[in-house]
Amino acid sequence: MSSFLSKNYEKLVPYVPGEQVNTKVIKLNTNESPFPPSPKVLQALSEDVINRLNLYSDPELKELRSAIAEQFSVTPDMVFCGNGSDDVLAFAIMGFCGHGGSLACPEISYGFYPVYADIFGVELEQIPLKDDFSINAEDYTGINKNIVIANPNAPTGLVLSNDEVEKIVSSNPDNLVIIDEAYMAFCGKGCSELIKKYKNLLVVRTFSKSHSLAGLRVGFGIADKEIIADLNKLKYSFNPYNINTLSIKAAAAAIADNDYYDDKIARIVEVREKTIAELRALGFNCTESKANFIFASSDKISAGELYARLREKGILVRHFSKPKIENYLRITVGAAQDMETLVSAIKEITEG
């Protein structure tokens, strides 16, 4: 740390993203889609669009917000777009919970929530999961705190029902409830319908997982228009042109191509179910993950050792050295063939 950095950040521990690699490996560690983006993305990034990059991108993001609004049957003033959903989460936690405000989140969840709490000076309460790794909605009912919950949760993949989400939202009317639906496309429609009923709900989504666009960095939030106006106020005070023209065009084209993505999502779900069944047949304990990853543990080998042995074989998965989940691996659902290679490798390691 230099002598110039504010003392507020002395103890800040940044988020550690999953490893990015250049070498040829089977990469099942950051929940990317195994499919390329929709061909409409390639069409949208035309020579004409690229040659006009000398002009600023639209800070209001009208084209992209309209395209998203249409998909979710809301108006564009109920949509906020960020440079990845991390950007949306950062503005939301800074704006609504920052500087001594409150935030509650599951103890086991997206590892970034505690980092946001730290950087923005938020009083964070981390609520333990039940023994089966599920979230107990009752723990969040009427707690009079801002709340962020990943649904499906990560890295467990377990889902809260919309009824459970509604109980949490309706019982905390004076606080913001953020439902981070990064993985929702792999199991359902999510809770955005509730936004018409509740002014304190922010639903966060991303193009990174279901829409094969992790490298494009586009995420969004849907909420009552007053919440969106607040988020825009912060954005215009931090980085008004937060999404570039290429991302605007590509994401707007992608989100309209339901045929393409419905098919890809269905194929990922199919491979997920098949792989979970195969791992269970090998004696693994797998959660009922509804996301594009599997959360698995074996009695025969520690997760740390299995992670290392798979890595030696050129298969990258994610291992979190964190109490309660240190014996689990989070494995992205990749291409069907790669998952077969994975299962064979695991079989060889555990039985060979």
Added chain:
Amino acid sequence: MSSFLSKNYEKLVPYVPGEQVNTKVIKLNTNESPFPPSPKVLQALSEDVINRLNLYSDPELKELRSAIAEQFSVTPDMVFCGNGSDDVLAFAIMGFCGHGGSLACPEISYGFYPVYADIFGVELEQIPLKDDFSINAEDYTGINKNIVIANPNAPTGLVLSNDEVEKIVSSNPDNLVIIDEAYMAFCGKGCSELIKKYKNLLVVRTFSKSHSLAGLRVGFGIADKEIIADLNKLKYSFNPYNINTLSIKAAAAAIADNDYYDDKIARIVEVREKTIAELRALGFNCTESKANFIFASSDKISAGELYARLREKGILVRHFSKPKIENYLRITVGAAQDMETLVSAIKEITEG
């Protein structure tokens, strides 16, 4: 404002970007380049790159930081990249000046500096310019505050020499001095050489102006590696994947194409000088702008009226309703033909 937003942001007044328009106008209001980006940008955004957007971008930005480091004869660990230079400025002011820290900047300068001070709780001192709109380096010597200066300054276009910058940097060794060189490519090499000598200097640059890539959103900072490590610590706690793969590839290709951009910059400078001469011949007072814009005032017509009359004719320039400069227009140096149209229009308006 919703009832959920932190009271800290109640009085926050966001930055107002220059107007973006869809209709056919001559757009001389946001200092964009009139030239398309280098053809190497188009090549870099290949079908293969686009089809691999399912994978995350490199959060370390190795390719882009190396390309920039090479141009500035520094090492990649002395380069920090942001989603536009606004992103770099935001992290720097948050990290080094935030939460009761200090910052001094010229009273007339980039309008975003006071907004950053506001959102991050910085004690801001705005130091008046001299009567001729130049910055008095003495006003910043040994003031024991963090400092941000745009050089060339905006909207005046006036430049501080490297000797003056060095006096400011060397006399405030315990504070960070940010030199925002967004427009430096239009007049010189800038002060990045000084970084090898001073640990408290952060030089900020952008691809938006000189590199015809405003729509791509890439900016960067060059500083001692400890400052860069601090900025990365904040980035990894806010938005680790802050630049997408397309921007990484396009910006890395652009910055290496000196032949293309040297030519375009020379043409912009030539048109700037010609237009300034023509406006002066019409009785205008123009600063000695070294940027890609002209700062001009007339005794014959108020800037507010001239702005409106030009707008009626489909020519968009920027007018700041701010004391001391309310009678000036900031006019981007556009294509040669557009500048001729501008001068003719001004002649018609002012001479009837």
